[in-house]
Amino acid sequence: MREIHAGGxxxxxxxxxxxxxxxxxxxQAAAKVDKEVQKEFAALPDDFTFALGCLPNGPWMVVGKEKGKVKYFGGNLKCRPVHLRLVIKSLDAAFLIxxxxxxxxxxxxxxxLMTDGEVPYALSVIRILDIVEVYLLPKLIAxxxxKRYPSWWSFSRKLAGRVGVYTRTLLGF
Amino acid sequence: MNLTNGFAFTCPFKTNSGNKALEHLPVELAGLNAFKPLIITSRELAGPKAIGTLINAFGDSGMTIGVFDDVTETADLNVVEQIREIFLKGQYDVIIALGGGIIVDVAKILNLAVSLKVADARQLSPATAIRDPLGPFVVIPTAAATGMETSKYAVLSGKIFTSVHLMPGLVVLDPRLTRAKDGKTVAEAGFAAFGRTLEAYIAPDKNPFMDAYAFTALRFIRENLASAVNKRCNKKESLAVANAVAMSGCVISNTDQNMLHRLGQVFQNTVHVHPGIIIGMCLHPFLDDCMKKDSSRIASLLLPLAGDDKYAAMPEAGRAGDALRDLCEFSYEIYRSLKGKIPRTITEAGIQQYLMKDIFDIINQEPDGAYLRTVIDRVGGSSIKA
Known part of the structure; x- marks a missing residue:
């Protein structure tokens, strides 16, 4: 008989x-660059905040609207009231995704994955995440x-979007 | 199926199956309001690799896990009492059984002891009343599973405990744990599950839920067992067989048509032969008799065994014969792959004459003992008897 403390x-x-x-x-950057992301956020309530992360001890990502602007609030779940939580059941599952x-x-x-909140809001967030991933990743990985790579996007939208999103992400504005 | 007669079906456990299913355990345990698990397993029977995989799955959960890995084939109520004391002293709140057979039986009786708050686990007997649901209990079957892990039965030192409350609340099937070291282990588990579900599937009193479970288990085994025996590294096939084996435990808990199962249990309890071996060898004489009684029941087997297209293409009159032919091909394929590692007759199993006498004494006490003796005789029991 032995007792083990789960390692990290x-x-x-x-x-x-x-x-x-x-x-x-x-x-945060895509909300300023891409009209589709802007439209999705516009349909969400004011002060809407969502979190994406994994159980049991994180890490988390908290993003929300503040005074009409989309902001990344860091990784602390307690920084403000969260309306929607997209929860990945384990760190290994998060790594797979x-x-x-x-x-x-x-x-x-x-x-x-588990959703803690309104399903329509969760679907909006998933659509936003999909768009952001298309901007951030090369086609093969994206x-x-x-679920479906947007091959109907114009070349100029992809190029301008990528430049805009990467610049704003790295510089943080 | 006559639905107006009324029926009952109980399956109290949730199944988590698939790649990295083990990693969901901390969340699932939190759902059961349990935060300090005690793992019951065996280094010899489950293997150190399986234990390591399970402990690793708790990584980052911050949990403290107790591991009792000294369960042996000869475990009895004394071992249960020993673990009960550890459970209470360590203030554990959930039991996780990793492995199959005796490991899960010990864990079931332990759950009974700690949930009923008995002063000594050795006081427990099959007559103990189990009226209320027991504490949280998780089963993680490995390739050594017999199918009884998910059932309402627990057998320890010849005592058979029966209650639906003994069934687990959660079953986790992970492909990292369901791959066997040898094809024989997979074939034994597969045959045991196949026989049990087949009997339930052709039973005249089956209900729609039983039909669904038995159908799925039969099809899983028919489609995957041969590949799982031949290519043991194949995750998909071994996981499909493990799922079918888990389903068979639920099926056997909901049916009275369990002649093959009882026959297997008698041999397991008396001469420690895996029930899958006995069920595998008795399948053909049993189905021959069923065919003589009512061929339409055997005809229905063609659908899970041969698939939708073959079933639809075959005229009704030929379905029973085709189902039997398919079954013969299936079992022949398994026996041929194992090249004599699984005995096909009682004689090949090497059971001594004096032990056969004990077996017949037990079988004679069964309500259909005379018939079961004829089945045993036809698979080589008579030659030993002589």
């Missing part, structure tokens, strides 16, 4: 934390991450 998974946790940090900033081994849709069917 620091590398996976670091990867997920960095990914969520970058994606959070990219959502965020390393593009499983798309969001596939992870949902495999019972890895095709694995999203």
């Amino acid at each position: 998974k620091p590398l996976k946790k670091a990867y997920v934390a960095i990914f969520l940090w970058f994606t959070g900033r990219a959502i 965020l390393s593009f081994q499983e798309s969001t849709a596939l992870a949902t069917t495999r019972n890895r 095709s694995l991450a999203v």
Whole structure:
């Protein structure tokens, strides 16, 4: 008989934390660059805040609207009231999703994701995340991450969007 | 199926199956309001790799996990009492059984002891009344599962405990744990599950839920067992067989038509032969007799065994014969792949004459003992008897 304290998974946790940090900033940037993202956020209530992260101990990404602008609020769930939580059941599941081994849709069917909040809002957020991933990732990887890659987007939209999103994400405005 | 007769079906457990299913355990345990698990397993029977995989799945949960990995094939109520004391002293709140057979039986009786708050687990007997649901209990079957892990039965030191409350609340099937070291283990588990679900599927009193479970389990085994035996590294096939084995436990808990199952249990309890071996060898004589009684029941087997297209293409009169032919091909394929590692007759199993006498004594006490003896005789029991 022995008693073991569950160890951590620091590398996976670091990867997920960095990914969520970058994606959070990219959502803030995409809300200024892309009209479709602006439209999705416009349909959400004022002060709407959502969080994406994994159980049991995070990391988390908190994004919301403040005075009509979309902002990334960091990784602290308690920084403001959260209207919608998209929860990944474990760090390993988060790693599978965020390393593009499983798309969001596939992870949902495999019972890895939970939604705490209104489903229509969750669908809006998923659509926003899909658009942001298309901007951030090359086509080959983005095709694995999203349900359907938007091949109907014009070349100029992709190029201008990518430049805008990356610049704003890296500079943080 | 006559629905106006009324029926009951109980399946109290949730199944989590698939890639990285183990990693969801901390969340699932939180759902059961449990935060300090005690893992019951065996280094010899489950293997250190499986134990390591399970402990690793708790990574980042911050939980403290107790591991009792000294369960042996000869475990009895003394072992349960020993673990009960550890459980109470360590203030654990959930039992996780990792493995199959005796490991899960010990865990079931332990759950009974701690939930009923008995002063000594050795006081427990099959006569103990189990009226209320027991504490949270999770089963993680490995390739060594027999199918009884998910059932309402627990057998320890020859005592058979029966209650739907003994069934687990959560079953986790992860492909990292369901791959067997050898094809024989998979074939034994597969045959045991196949026989149990087949009997339930052709039972005249089956209900729609039983039909769904038995149909799925039969099809899973028919489509995947041969590949799982031949290519043991194949995750998909071994997971499909593990799912069918888990379903068979639920099926056997809901049916009275369990002659093959009882036959297997008698041999397991008396001579420690895996029930899958006995069920596998008795399948053909049993189905021959069913065919003589009512061929329409055997005809219905063609759908799960041969698939939709073959069933639709075959005229009704030929379905029973085709189902039996398909079953013969299926079992022949398994036996051929294993090259004699699984005995096909009682003689090949090497059961001694004096032990056969004990077996017949037990079988004679069964309500349909005379018939069961004829089945045993036809698979080589008579030659030993002589």
